[in-house]
Amino acid sequence: MNARTVAYLALMTYEEKGLFLYDFLEEYKTQLSPLDLALAYELSCGTMRLQRYLDFAAKTLSEKQKLPAKKKERLFLRLMLYQCYFLSRMPLYAIGKETIDAAKKYTQPQFCNFLNALIRKVDREKPPVSQELDIAYSYPSFFVERLIAHYGKEKAISILDLQNRATKPMARNRASHEMRLFEKGEIPADLHKSSQFYIQNSTQPALIRQLEKQLPQIPKTILDLCAAPGGKTVLLHDYFPNAKIHANDISQAKIMRLKENLTKYGITAQVTCEKGEELSLNTHFDLIVVDAPCTNSGVLYKCPEARFRISKETLAELQKQAAALLTNGKKLLKKGGKIWYLTCSILPEENEEFCTQACQELGLKMEASFLQLPNEEGAEGGFAAQLTINR
Numbered sequence: 001m002n003a004r005t006v007a008y009l010a011l012m013t014y015e016e017k018g019l020f021l022y023d024f025l026e027e028y029k030t031q032l033s034p035l036d037l038a039l040a041y042e043l044s045c046g047t048m049r050l051q052r053y054l055d056f057a058a059k060t061l062s063e064k065q066k067l068p069a070k071k072k073e074r075l076f077l078r079l080m081l082y083q084c085y086f087l088s089r090m091p092l093y094a095i096g097k098e099t100i101d102a103a104k105k106y107t108q109p110q111f112c113n114f115l116n117a118l119i120r121k122v123d124r125e126k127p128p129v130s131q132e133l134d135i136a137y138s139y140p141s142f143f144v145e146r147l148i149a150h151y152g153k154e155k156a157i158s159i160l161d162l163q164n165r166a167t168k169p170m171a172r173n174r175a176s177h178e179m180r181l182f183e184k185g186e187i188p189a190d191l192h193k194s195s196q197f198y199i200q201n202s203t204q205p206a207l208i209r210q211l212e213k214q215l216p217q218i219p220k221t222i223l224d225l226c227a228a229p230g231g232k233t234v235l236l237h238d239y240f241p242n243a244k245i246h247a248n249d250i251s252q253a254k255i256m257r258l259k260e261n262l263t264k265y266g267i268t269a270q271v272t273c274e275k276g277e278e279l280s281l282n283t284h285f286d287l288i289v290v291d292a293p294c295t296n297s298g299v300l301y302k303c304p305e306a307r308f309r310i311s312k313e314t315l316a317e318l319q320k321q322a323a324a325l326l327t328n329g330k331k332l333l334k335k336g337g338k339i340w341y342l343t344c345s346i347l348p349e350e351n352e353e354f355c356t357q358a359c360q361e362l363g364l365k366m367e368a369s370f371l372q373l374p375n376e377e378g379a380e381g382g383f384a385a386q387l388t389i390n391r
Helices: 003-017 021-026 034-049 051-061 071-086 092-103 109-119 141-151 153-162 189-193 203-212 231-239 252-264 312-331 352-362
Strands: 170-173 179-181 197-199 221-224 244-249 270-273 285-291 333-343 364-372 382-389
Touching: 003 021, 003 034, 003 071, 003 092, 021 034, 034 051, 034 071, 051 071, 071 092, 071 109, 092 109, 141 153, 189 197, 197 231, 203 231, 203 333, 203 364, 203 382, 221 231, 231 244, 231 252, 231 285, 244 252, 252 270, 285 312, 312 333, 312 352, 352 364, 352 382
Parallel strands: 221 244, 221 285, 244 270, 285 333
Antiparallel strands: 170 179, 170 197, 333 382, 364 382
16 A cells, blocks of 8 residues: 555545544554655645645646546546645656556546546646635635635635644643744654643633633632543643543543543543533533534644535534533533633634524623634634623
């Protein structure tokens, strides 16, 4: 197996079974060299992320100006063009040979001949240009329209561009809460193993820090309702080391990752595996954290599968889930307790507007809210609000 074949298989498995690219590629850790595995990640994630632009480019280069009918052929076509336009250090002849060799195993000779003819038309100096923002930056039209409506066209373009660029990795010092930015893009191996640092973007720690300032007193009991993989739970422990923490999530696979993190970082917590909207306990909490399921619209670079699931219908379904989580969270809240509502979204429909509507319907009050948009310094997008029972 080589990187291009594995990248194709990852994309096809997602198309057919919905298995995330990361989960599929993890199975090849021992079968590929580190360099080939990294290339497989880059090819599959980049191709998925920029598929609308790649389809546009393919139509522009094709004499018939249409895409192949078969899914597997479209995937190989996108893979090849992604390398041509976005991996400039690879020579075109190598891209063509390696991609076509991989395609020969899964497609007909006629299609391989088509790929060979198409790559000869590629001009890296003058790539195809679309005036349509959703195609040029490769996002659903619905998402682009919502960004422009909320933030204006100039800011929307900035957000679209930033979420097509890799952010530099960061790590939080658990003792000082200071963030370390790794400009060269690689985190030292010893830091990966260290329990003194947690590798995460700066956004969630910054939002939690803002919320922590809003608390009238230090919480003694905390429920993390949607806790996996554990970054939030670790952060809560670091801010409130004397609090009793209860961490919950919905699946055994997520709970396994959560427990691994708790062990690595030396944190004791009560752990349950239940639907957050149905969790029933014989205790109530000073602080309940609801990290709600959302469109991931603030972290679309690292969640390549998420961007093309953003739709009006998906948004409505996610709002229902978030409301159900808040409803149950309210039941588990102590008198005078606080709910921290978090998302990694930048859409007001999941953030300020949602909280305002949910508060009216559930008898809650929003005491503070904070929004972080993706920026040039490497922060991802996210939202946080402090809610309490309205008396």
